[in-house]
Amino acid sequence: MQLHYAAAALLSLALLLLPSTTNAQYITRILAKYPEFSTFNHYLTDTLLAPEINRRKTITVCAVDNAAMDSLLSKQLTSGAIKNVLSLHVLLDYFDAKKLHQITNGTALAATIFQSSGTAPGSSGFVQITNLKGGKVGLSPQDDANTTAATFVKSVEAAPYNLSVIQISAVFPSPAAEAPAPAPTEVNLTAALSARGCKSFAGALAATAAEETFKSNVESGLSVFCPGDGALKSFMPKFNNLTADGKQSLLEYHAMPVYESLSGLRSSNGAANTLATDGAKRFSLTVQNDGNDVTIKTPIVTAKIVSTVFDKEPLSIFQLDKVLLPSELFKSNLAPTPAPSPAPEEANHAKAPKASSRDYSPPAPAGPADSPADGPDGDEADQHSNGGAPRFVGFGVIFSLWFALLQL
Structure with missing residues (x-):
């Protein structure tokens, strides 16, 4: 009987874990x-x-x-x-x-x-x-x-x-x-991006399929985090090293499919999906207050909103001081854990030999914090495509638990 209760409890938990519609x-x-x-x-x-x-x-x-x-x-x-x-x-x-x-x-x-x-x-x-x-x-x-x-x-x-x-x-x-009223007008995304400090980002969008993703989401609500022209210019060598899908994913990572004002961002701290989010490829970021500033955090970098470029519902555009780097595309440059110091007795007995010019070799170049995870060979995380069907893994979990319940 206790086994039946346990199985029922697991089944209820699986139902709660189902992705909400x-x-x-x-x-x-x-x-x-x-x-x-x-x-x-x-x-x-x-x-x-x-x-x-x-x-x-x-x-x-x-x-x-x-x-x-x-x-x-x-x-x-x-x-x-x-x-x-x-x-x-x-x-x-x-x-x-x-x-x-x-x-x-x-x-x-x-x-x-x-x-x-x-x-x-x-x-x-x-x-x-x-x-x-x-x-x-x-x-x-x-x-x-x-x-x-x-x-x-x-x-x-x-x-x-x-x-x-x-x-x-x-x-x-x-x-x-x-009464007579002005005709409604559509928001021009490219013009809004090019207005102040986001011209380079607008150009990068125009060169990829990400531009259509952005435009198709404007009407339903869109918040864009645009790296300033200077930040994007210095990042372009690494951007150009990405695959076509990687470039699209990176650009789509810089927007949330909802409209948020700056005050709204200040009051809605926490994790958020992006246009690049697709099933198991999370591509999520974290909005966080830092005093009066609003920062956008990824597992690799923290960028600060430095200005509001455009804000008229359903579109808001904020300029960042850095390019956002998703862990799905870039490796984190975490410092290695230092080796433990030798015990005093070992230190006294073990004297390091003097280095000679013959023993010297130049250090290997350190990988940048934002180098591509697997380069141009096409890591799965780089190969993002828009509009993938959601993966309802929860249903498989439920079926397995239900089958287990029938065996008790």
Whole structure:
């Protein structure tokens, strides 16, 4: 019986060790399964609102069908205004069908992405939700809460308690959101990198496949740690000695696939994945405060953030005073442990012979702390490729433990 308990305990532990699935929900992929929302989905992408939705952890998207979108498009609003109107349809809270019908006191007020943008005047960026007679639920912008602008139609998809997609009957009317607004613009990564002190890093990116990895991650959030031009210039001989995959991995090691401001980095000390992280190839680094400074540590080197080059969500770029060296690509130059000193008696009896010019030979050149681990012959850690499938080793552990349990 005790063996059964022990096996059950091991099985429970293995379940805990399973890699967790990501909470990221890509709204355009979800809505693509429903043709009736194709126009709404198209404008989420066209106005660059989709990446903002994907970065949120807890949201409710109030989708409208193609007929309702036609009524919005007939107003011939600017693309910036269309984005504001649609951002009014993204609530910064989780509401599925059950929660909508069980609102405390019959009403609730929800903030939206429009409100969080800072461009919504007064209370125009809030949506009021009201339980109506006959089991219906009404939704209206706060600045027009005396009328029911739209009603809840159905739940489309839900991932409690992170993302809920519901259908509502009409587009929210909002003079504030419909006012002319500048067109949304994409962040130009190359221009941002070249602005101050990161031109050499931008050039290195452009010469490898890492540039596409960086660009494809900007919309969902990216924090880049860019070695200054001087630091990268002195490192280039060693960089050029890497394989093509090694160069790509090294560059991708200098970015985290999340947006963090400098203040955010100060408050989120600890290990972090990078764009180079791929299954067993950890390529992780450590963010750590050092007084008012923020340092980025690897097993080999500690670099300091010396300036903020660019910071506008979803992209931040910080200049470092050194190149980051991952242990997957470079060997640490650890000092050898000194041999123990001889005992006093041995020291008295053993006298070292005098060195002569014939016995002298020049010392072997010391390997630099950042020399490639295995040179250009292609160490496995150098051969990083993007987009590898995750390795769910935990399932093999569970199967083995379960089989052992059956044998008891």
